[in-house]
Structure formats: structure tokens, C-alpha cells
Amino acid sequence: MDVTSDIALFITKRVEDNESLLIHREKIIDTVNKNSEGMFRYAALVLEELEIYSPQKISERLRTMPKGISSMYELILRRLGANGNEEDLQMRKRILLWIAMAFSPIKVEEMQSACATIDGDKTFDLEDVILPTMQQIFTACGSLVEVFLDNKNYLRFTHRTVKEFLLQPKEKLSSDSRDDPYVASCLVDETIAHASMALTCVTQLFSKQADADDGNFSYLRRWWDFHAAKVPPGRHATPLSEQLWNLAKDFLWGDNMKYSKLDPLHLAAESRLVDILDWAHPPGVDFNVRGQEYFTLLMSAMLVLDHTHHNLLKLVEVVLKKDVDVNAKNVYGMTALIWLLDNACGDEESQVVQVIRLLCAKDDCELDHVDCDGRSALGIARYRQLSSSVQLLQKKGARVAMYKWKEEPWPQ
Structure with a gap:
């Protein structure tokens, strides 16, 4: 058939x-x-x-x-808008944005809390607001959204084409819909969406319920910094950036910061939050502050070397401008240069080489330091067969090629 x-x-x-x-x-x-x-x-x-x-x-x-799926979605949004009010439209936009850009499925109760949040309101308290009902969520979104896994009430789009439609550029809408606020305003700009989600999550972190084991806040505790890291660096990179980073600063150095034992600067470094390290921090903070196992901020910034993670180079540049000790050692006697190469692999070497250049640009960078395990930067690079890194280190003047207290030859 x-x-x-x-x-x-x-x-x-x-x-x-x-x-x-x-x-x-x-x-x-x-x-x-x-x-x-x-x-x-x-x-x-x-x-x-x-x-x-x-x-x-x-x-x-x-x-x-209408003919075609995209035109049908335009019709649905237009009808939903005409049958509702401004509050319905704002709730619809937030629900569609969150489902489209979430790193993990959103539960109904998490979405209810997000819809009730006024971004930037540090007095947010779940007990002081009336949450939208599940039925109101579905009424706002019509046939675009559904629940799956009934025992957990996760939200998702009714079809993959809903997300494809929402992520398309405004220019692909029909001419009638491009200036229709009920349709065009529901499209999702990925960069602004991450800033919006991060702003909502950080606002909720000020709530007294945020530290509790509450289903309404489980998503934000896990993912707020991931969304924030997706926002391009810069005070005015998005319309929400300055508000987001000022709010994040107040949270990280405030009394509400209880869920992490990390120093705020190290949390920002590990999470790739460039703006926190660049300008959104209290005056006089110590950028030579040590983290767990005496890690420096440079080491925290390089915990994950992955070409899919953006912001690393910008992060290293920002930290190096803060008068940090580039040769500071952790409990294993590793400098930032040794730590970088010890965590590198061939797939990320192009990124590693760029970081090496940044570190070596500091006049006092120790190229031949040997850590507690008898390893030097050049020795690790040779052992891992990072040919571009070896060539750059030698060009910069590295001469000691120790690995486990033995001279590491270049593989033949």
C-alpha cells in the first residue's frame, strides 16, 4: 500500500x-x-x-x-493569537522558545514556573505567584505542543517540523506573516533564546525554593550556565546581555549562591562565562584565587578541551589580562601550559596551539618546568604526538622534553 x-x-x-x-x-x-x-x-x-x-x-x-506545512503553522499561530490576549501570546512565545532550545526535555511544572517568572525580579518567590495550569499551556500552544511520558509530564512539539518552522528566518515566512506579531514574534532566534532562558533561570535562582529538591527548579539548576555560555561575549551582544550578566554577578557573589562549592570566578571559568570574568564581577576580586586541588583560573578554563565548545580562546585572553600568575602550580606541580597539553588530543590540537601562543605571549611563561610526575610541556606534547604543539614550543624556546622523568624522544 x-x-x-x-x-x-x-x-x-x-x-x-x-x-x-x-x-x-x-x-x-x-x-x-x-x-x-x-x-x-x-x-x-x-x-x-x-x-x-x-x-x-x-x-x-x-x-x-493553506498549502504546505509551514503555511499551516502560520495559520495556527494566527488563530491562537486572535483568540487570546497579550498574556497568552507572551506565554506561547516562552513555551515554544523553551521547548525548542532546551538541552533536556522540559517538565510541565518547570514550564509553569518559567511562565510565571518576571525576568530580573530578584524577589521571585514561587509561593507568591499563580502558575498557569497545564490546560492553559495547551490552550496557548494549540496543536503545536503535547505531553509525553505521562508519569513525568514532559513537554515536546507534536512533530519535528514545528521546531524547524520556529527556527527558520523571518524571511521564509509568507509575506502576510512577516509583519504579523502573532506569527513572526514566535520565531526563535537561537542566540537571543539562550540569553532569554539563562535570564529566566538566573532570576529563579534567587528564589528561596531554588535550593530545594523541587521539580519546578531542576532544569535551571542543571542548565542555566550552559545557556549562558551560548550567549556571545560582550555587554551588548544581545538585547538581554547586560541585564543577564549583571543579574548573574549579583547571584554568584550573593547570599543565594549555595548550590555550588566553587568560587564564583572558577565556576565562571569552568562554565565559559566570559563576561563574568571580563567585566561582570565585583571590583577588587582576586583573579589568582585557587580552586579545588589548587587549580588556577586558567586551568579551570581549560577543563574541557573540545572544539565544539566556543569561548575558550576569548576566556583565556580575558584571564591573562587580569594580571594572573601564568606559572602558578596546582597540587600536582602542573602549570597552565602543562595542564593544557596533558588534557589535549589530536582532534583539538588547532585550538591547543592557539592557547599555547596566548600563554607564551607572557614574557615570564616557564616553558621547561617539570611537574611532580616528571613531565614537561614539550615532553607531554611529544608523548601525545602533538606535532604542531611540539614545533611551536621548540620555536618559542622549549628544550626540556621530559616524560615520567625520562627524556621523551620524538617518535620516528
């Missing part, structure tokens, strides 16, 4: 299960099946629209029904 026949059966079953549509059976089946062009999702969306009551003639509704 081909796809067209399967879609025809699907349409027939839906129509026959709805007494309001049944009397128009043939007309609906023929028109929807013809216009679906092999797309189940399109047929489902049209039927969902037809199941919504309207006094308009069925022939007119079928004639004016």
Missing part, C-alpha cells in the same frame, strides 16, 4: 470519528488527500483545524486552507 492510500485511510478514519465532519465526508477526504501531497503531518494539521468550530462554510474553509 502506497503513502497516498495510507493518508486516505487516515483521513477517512478521522472524519468518520467526528460527527460534525462526517456529513461532509467525501468533500473533506477528497480535498485533504489531494492537497496533502504525501505528507501525513499536513493532513493531520488540516483535520485538526477543521475540527475547531467555525460558522464558515466547509467549502470555503477547504478552499482557503
